[in-house]
Amino acid sequence: MSANTRLVRRHPDDLLVGLVSISDRAAGGVYEDQGIPALQAWLGEALAQPPQFAARLIPDDAQGISATLVELVDQLGCDLVLTTGGTGPARRDVTPEATLAVGTREMPGFGEQMRQISLKFVPTAILSRQVAVIRETPGHAALIINLPGQPKAIKETLEGLKDADGKVLVAGIFAAVPYCIDLIGGPYIETRPALVAAFRPKSAVRS
Numbered sequence: 001m002s003a004n005t006r007l008v009r010r011h012p013d014d015l016l017v018g019l020v021s022i023s024d025r026a027a028g029g030v031y032e033d034q035g036i037p038a039l040q041a042w043l044g045e046a047l048a049q050p051p052q053f054a055a056r057l058i059p060d061d062a063q064g065i066s067a068t069l070v071e072l073v074d075q076l077g078c079d080l081v082l083t084t085g086g087t088g089p090a091r092r093d094v095t096p097e098a099t100l101a102v103g104t105r106e107m108p109g110f111g112e113q114m115r116q117i118s119l120k121f122v123p124t125a126i127l128s129r130q131v132a133v134i135r136e137t138p139g140h141a142a143l144i145i146n147l148p149g150q151p152k153a154i155k156e157t158l159e160g161l162k163d164a165d166g167k168v169l170v171a172g173i174f175a176a177v178p179y180c181i182d183l184i185g186g187p188y189i190e191t192r193p194a195l196v197a198a199f200r201p202k203s204a205v206r207s
């Protein structure tokens with residue numbers, strides 16, 4: 001996909017997803033980026049219909065992060081943007097500030113739930129300052145969510161924690177994403193319940 005090209009929906013329920021991996025070292029070629037492949041793999045498995053992706057690998061620079069988020073939402077038309085990396089307390093970790101700068105409304109529940117989930121995996125989950133926002137333009141809106149940078153944290157936060165029998169112990173945040181996208185006027189998306197069961201109120205479930 002070439003830069004700056006608007007994604008075109010193949011059908012009304014086609015989900016347009018922006019993926020942003022934020023890492024000085026992966027962007028600088030010190031190590032191979034695992035963020036974008038992990039996000040693509042998880043969404044490919046979790047969504048009932050394959051989405052369209054636009055992916056960006058960028059360093060931890062606040063202006064560059066904000067500009068990338070604006071490009072993905074306003075120019076490419078993404079409904080959902082997932083970032084990975086740069087949410088910690090280090091001086092170069094600026095993803096939450098860059099995300100809040102382009103949001104028109106904050107969605108604090110996502111950050112709260114992700115920290116709850118992550119605490120089941122690592123005590124340092126408390127160090128992640130991840131946020132989520134809605135970005136609204138006159139004709140469009142998108143949900144933008146920060147995920148931590150550890151590639152394994154992507155599956156952990158999106159999918160949550162299950163026991164050996166597959167019973168959900170802590171719900172992953174993706175359970176709430178389809179209904180959020182409905183409410184902001186985006187496509188109707190469905191998930192594979194084995195990975196994550198999307199929750200919608202009965203009145204919002206399409207028959």
Ligand SMILES: Nc1ncnc2c1ncn2[C@@H]1O[C@H](COP(=O)(O)OP(=O)(O)OP(=O)(O)O)[C@@H](O)[C@H]1O
Nearest residue numbers: 021023024025026032033034035085086149150151
């Ligand atoms: N995009 C990525 N691809 C592969 N591994 C990553 C990526 N981002 C982070 N990691 C791994 O997760 C660890 C913790 O992530 P964190 O974002 O805190 O790294 P970091 O040290 O700030 O990375 P960087 O210096 O590249 O910005 C890293 O040390 C690295 O091993």
Ligand SMILES: Nc1nc2c(c(=O)[nH]1)N[C@H]1C(S)=C(S)[C@@H](COP(=O)(O)O)O[C@H]1N2
Nearest residue numbers: 085086087088118124125128148149153156
């Ligand atoms: N699910 C999950 N969340 C996690 C982690 C993890 O391994 N799994 N690592 C934590 C750590 S060690 C840090 S420093 C913060 C911030 O990471 P980031 O700067 O890479 O975004 O995320 C936290 N959240």
